[in-house]
Amino acid sequence: MIALWIVLGIIVILLFIFIGIYNGLVRLRNAVKNAWAQIDVQLKRRHDLIPNLVETVKGYRDFERETLEAVTKARNVAIQASQTGAGPAAQGKAEGELSSALARLMVVVERYPDLKANTNFLALQEELSSTENKIAFSRQYYNDSVLRYNNQIQMFPSNVVAGMGNFKQAEFFEVTAAAEREAPKVSFS
Amino acid sequence: MIWEQIRSNTVRSAWLVALMGVILLALGYVIGLFFFDSAIAGLIIALIVWAIMNLVAFAQGDQILLSVAGARKISKQDHPRLYNVVEEMTIASGLKKVPDIYIIDDPALNAFSTGRNEDHAAVAITSGLLQKLNRDELQGVMAHEIGHIKNRDILLMMLLSVLLGTIVILAWYASRFMFFGGMAGGNRRGGSRGGGGGAAVVIILVIAIALMILAPIFAQLIYFAVSRRREYLADASSALYTRYPEGLASALEKLGTSNVKVQRANQATAPLYIVNPFQKKASLSDLTATHPPLVERIRILRSMDGGAGLAEYERAYRQVKGQGVVPATALSGAAAVGLRAASAESGPIEPAAEQVARARETSDLMWRMNNYRTIDCPCGTRLRVPPEYRRPSVQCPHCGRVHQTPG
16 A cells, blocks of 8 residues: 555656656747747848938938948848748848848948938947847847757756657757858948 | 756855845844843744835835936937847847846946846946946946846845845844843843843843844855855856957956946945945955955956856866856856957957047936936037026027027
8 A cells, every 4th residue: 555655656756857847848949939039020120220221321422322222132132031931041141141231331331421420320320230239149049048958858857858748959040151150340430 | 058057046045045044033033032031022023024124125125226326217219329238138148028227327337237037127337337338348247237137146135135134123223222221121131030040141141242243244244255156157147148258358347447436335235236336456355345356357257268158157267266156057068159259349449539429428318317408509519408497598608599498
C-alpha cells in the first residue's frame, strides 16, 4: 500500500516537472516569434519614414535625382518583398539594399549645408538613424531569444520534453547582403 | 542566459532579504521585551510598521522617489534622442514596455531607475549628464539602467530599502524613548519586579542598546553589499545589450571627472544612482560604498576585448579582480557574443559643434519644462518668455522688433 503511494507521488512530481519544462519551452518559443515580429515592426517604420524624407529633400532643387530615385525604388522593392511573402532571404536582401541606398543618400546630404540646417530634416535624420539602430537591436534580440530557446532544447532534461512536444530549433538571423553586414559609416561633421 | 541570471540572483537576494528580516525581528523582539515586557508585542509592532511601509512603497514608492529627486516626466517631442535611445535599449533587452523617462534639472552627472516590475518602471537622468554624453555613451548608461529593470534590481532595492527604513525608524524611536521618556518606565518595571529581576533588566537593557545601535548599521551594510554587486551585473547587461562596452566605459569616465554633487540625493536614495552621488574618490574594498569604484568598473569594461557577452564580462572581471561575479548558472550555454564598432557620431575626438548642439538641445528642453516660451527673433536673438509674463506682445531687446507672445 505504501509502495503504491510512493509510486503515485513520484509520478505526480514528474508530471509537474514535465508541465513546468513544457510551459517554459512554450514561453521561449513565443518569445522567439514575438522577437521576429518586432523586426517587422521596425522595418515597416522605416518604410513609413522614407516618403517624408524624400519629400523634405526634394525641395532642394539641385538635389541628385538618381540618389533619391534609388531610395524610393529600394523602398518599393522592400515593401513588395514583405507583402508578397517572398521569404526571409529575399526580404533580407531587399532591406539590405534599402539600407545601403539610405546610407548613400546621407553621404550626399553632406554637400547641402542648407539641408543640414533644416530642423525638419534633422528631426527626420534622428528618426531614421534611430530606426536603423532599432532594426539592428531587434535582430540582435531575436538572435538572443533563439540562442536561449535552442540552448533549452538541447540541454537535459528539457531536450526530452522538447522531443516529445515536437519543439524544433529556431534559425538565427544572419545578415545576407554584404553591404548590410558592415554598418553604414556616415560622418556628420 | 539572462533568464538563469535572474533566477540565481533571486535566490541569492532572497537570503539577504531574509537576513535583513531577521535583524528587523530581533530588533522588534528586544524592543517588546524592554518596553512592554512582552516579546510578541514588539514583534507585532515591527511587523505592522513594516507592512505599512511596504504598502506605501508598492503603491507610491517610485513616485515618491522621483519627486524627492525632483524628476519630471518627458515625452518623445521633448527630447527625441533620449527617447529613441531608451526605445532602442528596450528593444535590445526585450522589455515589453518602454519605461517612463524622467529628467532631473541638475548640473550633476547621474542617472537612476526605479519601479516595481518591468511594466511599472522608470528611468531618470540629470540634465547635466544628458548634455555631456554622446549617443553611444547615452546608450551605455540607459542600457545599464534598463539592466537594473531587467535583472529585477529595482524591486529588490525597494524591498531592501523598506526593510532598512523600518529598522532605522524603529531603532531611532526606541532609542529616543529609552533615553528621554523610558527612564521612568524602566524604574516602574524594576519596582514591580522586585530586586531579583534587576540583573535580567540590565542584560535586556544592554542587548537592546547594542541592537538599536548595530541593527541599522548591519542593515545598511547589507543594503550596500547588494547594491555594489548589482552595479557590476548591470554593467555586464549594458555591454550585452549595446554590444559596445566602450560606450558605458567612456560615459563612466565622464561621470568620474565631474565633482558636482546631486543636490537632491540622500543616503537612502544613493544606491539607486549609476554612480554614487556623494563619493568623490574611488577607494578599494570600502564596505560602506554603495557603488564599486569607477576605476575598476571602467577597467573591466575596457578589458572586454573578446566580445560583449556575460562570459566575456566574467573573464574581464576575473582578470581585474581575481574572482568571479556572474553566477555560474548564467554562464552555462552562453555563446560568444560579438562586439560592434563605434557609431559614426562618436569618433575619438568630439567636434565642438556637436557639444554645442547638445548643450543647446538640453537647455531648450529645460526652458520648455519650466514653461518658458521661446521666440526666435529674425535678428538671431532667442527670447525666453517666463510663464508669469501676461502681456500680449514682447519687444526684442536687441533689435526692437515687437513679437506676439505665444500662447
